[in-house]
Amino acid sequence: MVTAVEFLNYTFMQRALLAGNMVGVIAPLVGVFLSLRRLSLIGHTLSHVALAGVALGLFLGFFPVYTAIIVSIIAALAIEKLRRDYRDYAELSLAIILAAGLGLATILISASRQSAGIHSYLFGSISLVGTRDIYMILPLALVIIAVILKYYYGFFYLAFNENEAWLAGGPVRALNIVFMVIVSITVALAIRVVGTLLIASLITIPVAAGIQIAWSFKSTIWLSLFFSLMAVNLGLIFSFYYNLAPGGTIIMAGVVILLLVLTGKKVWLLFQQKI
Amino acid sequence: MSFLKVEGVSFAYRKEQALNQVSLELKQGDFAAFIGPNGSGKSTLLKLILGYLKPTRGRIMLKGQPVEDIMDWSRVGYISQQVKDFNQSFPATVREIVGSNLYSKMGMIKFLNQELEKKICRSLELVEMDGFINRKIGNLSSGQQQRIFIARLMVNDPELILLDEPLAGIDIRAQDDFYRIIANINQELNKTVIMVSHDIQVISKHANKIVCFEDGRAYPHCSQEFSYDDYIHELRRTNLRIIPRHDH
Ligand SMILES: Nc1ncnc2c1ncn2[C@@H]1O[C@H](COP(=O)(O)OP(=O)(O)OP(=O)(O)O)[C@@H](O)[C@H]1O
Numbered sequence A: 001m002v003t004a005v006e007f008l009n010y011t012f013m014q015r016a017l018l019a020g021n022m023v024g025v026i027a028p029l030v031g032v033f034l035s036l037r038r039l040s041l042i043g044h045t046l047s048h049v050a051l052a053g054v055a056l057g058l059f060l061g062f063f064p065v066y067t068a069i070i071v072s073i074i075a076a077l078a079i080e081k082l083r084r085d086y087r088d089y090a091e092l093s094l095a096i097i098l099a100a101g102l103g104l105a106t107i108l109i110s111a112s113r114q115s116a117g118i119h120s121y122l123f124g125s126i127s128l129v130g131t132r133d134i135y136m137i138l139p140l141a142l143v144i145i146a147v148i149l150k151y152y153y154g155f156f157y158l159a160f161n162e163n164e165a166w167l168a169g170g171p172v173r174a175l176n177i178v179f180m181v182i183v184s185i186t187v188a189l190a191i192r193v194v195g196t197l198l199i200a201s202l203i204t205i206p207v208a209a210g211i212q213i214a215w216s217f218k219s220t221i222w223l224s225l226f227f228s229l230m231a232v233n234l235g236l237i238f239s240f241y242y243n244l245a246p247g248g249t250i251i252m253a254g255v256v257i258l259l260l261v262l263t264g265k266k267v268w269l270l271f272q273q274k275i
Numbered sequence B: 001m002s003f004l005k006v007e008g009v010s011f012a013y014r015k016e017q018a019l020n021q022v023s024l025e026l027k028q029g030d031f032a033a034f035i036g037p038n039g040s041g042k043s044t045l046l047k048l049i050l051g052y053l054k055p056t057r058g059r060i061m062l063k064g065q066p067v068e069d070i071m072d073w074s075r076v077g078y079i080s081q082q083v084k085d086f087n088q089s090f091p092a093t094v095r096e097i098v099g100s101n102l103y104s105k106m107g108m109i110k111f112l113n114q115e116l117e118k119k120i121c122r123s124l125e126l127v128e129m130d131g132f133i134n135r136k137i138g139n140l141s142s143g144q145q146q147r148i149f150i151a152r153l154m155v156n157d158p159e160l161i162l163l164d165e166p167l168a169g170i171d172i173r174a175q176d177d178f179y180r181i182i183a184n185i186n187q188e189l190n191k192t193v194i195m196v197s198h199d200i201q202v203i204s205k206h207a208n209k210i211v212c213f214e215d216g217r218a219y220p221h222c223s224q225e226f227s228y229d230d231y232i233h234e235l236r237r238t239n240l241r242i243i244p245r246h247d248h
């Protein structure tokens, strides 16, 4: 019998939902700070570097998510150093690291005999989320949430005005490094769910929708979280019923939500003017 | 004992000498005005007092302690010249902005509790902005924003307050409000204030010490012996680069 919640009967779907929701929580959490600092491009760059990490894992025969995490943390720290030392060339350094990541990924994929598996890392794959992924995503996601709770106001200060945070004597360097590490872990964990190509969108689109209607910073976080979880769950369910790559369905759900929020806001403003 | 003592401080950014043998002493409760042409070293001295820059020579003591040893940053409140360079669409309320300065005191998951909330409200009352606690920072006028930034630094109850051109681009009435608030903080709460301003005529009426900067040197005066007209006359005579714009 086909019921509305039929998908819950499948273990692979339960795992996908668990992994998806964990990623759906941490992606907008780091995304809010990343977007407000106008550093979204870092998410984009790191996702390409993470692909190189995946390719390295496939090439060497390691679990690709491990190598993706390690490679993206290294790249993130390099980006942070370049960003600090060559302020005027911050964008150029991102472009270089992105190009190097993608180039390396292409070479490793073509050199690897297991290159067929790369498809699922590009677009995500629900059926491939295994227990091993869950055991990794769950604790790391909890650590990321704990770090954000702990340094909430530090990250907030950095996002508001990084220059001022330096001058105010805050531990800016340490906060930046911690931040870059959690961003890179988030990117690497999101690979299984949305694939490397769409991670940056998962990080930014729900946040973009949240910022539209937020009345405070805290509400921006809650709204982004809400939109993100909505996109992830709708996307995964769609992906299950129509046998599509979850990366695409999740991001399209996010785009639809963003468009609805934008139109809703416009209508609301028009309505207010009438009165 | 003097509250703040700057002893023979020199500082250079790479090759460019920004401060040259500057000495200065302030008592607790002083209101010092830093005046002088663009590029004369006012902001640099503030950053040195803050401990953000290290002097190449000389030393700076706050209550007998070298400033670089100060770990408790909330002792010194600072508003930089670039304070307004933030993303004006940043979705944060006044409460969150003022509260953000309390973050060093906040542990895990311990967000704003009642006690901290009270501090925020008291700080906002001090700058006469208590009805604005839930407003978005970007929706306030720049004079109002400036007062919120004062509230943000006051929330930590600092001993020394450094203000780098807080009145740039602020209208006369808002300036009067600002000086009233600063006078209150300075006199009622007995906080030591250092403020940089190019509106020499106005600030020289409010401050009790005037420090004239000139090509990396600083000449302290007390306000009684300072004459605005003589100062302007001297500036023009020595043909310095920048001359204040009000002609009287
Ligand atoms: N980050 C920096 N790197 C190199 N030189 C600098 C830097 N900041 C300031 N300077 C130089 O140091 C000198 C003093 O600058 P400072 O910012 O202290 O001047 P100021 O008195 O605050 O000027 P203004 O009234 O324009 O704010 C100037 O010659 C300036 O060019």
Ligand SMILES: [Mg+2]
Pocket (backbone or CB within 6 Å): B042, B043, B044, B081, B164
């Ligand atoms: Mg200056």
